[in-house]
Amino acid sequence: SSDILLELPTKFLCRGDCQGLCQKCGHNLNLGDCGCDQREIDPRLEALKALLE
Numbered sequence: 703s704s705d706i707l708l709e710l711p712t713k714f715l716c717r718g719d720c721q722g723l724c725q726k727c728g729h730n731l732n733l734g735d736c737g738c739d740q741r742e743i744d745p746r747l748e749a750l751k752a753l754l755e
Contacts (some may be wrong), residue, residue, distance in 0.1 A: 715722070721731035729736035743751060 704728060713722075716732075724736045724738050725739040725742075728735050728737075
């Protein structure tokens with residue numbers, strides 16, 4: 703069964719220039735921007751964000 707998993711691509715694309723889906727809302731990015739904030743902050747580093755502001 704591990705041989706089968708190794709043969710699967712790590713990223714499924716519909717075509718070579720595919721933009722994929724938004725990781726937050728699932729919107730098809732080939733149809734346009736969804737408006738989600740793409741800058742996801744690691745929760746462990748959230749406290750450091752205040753130092754940058």
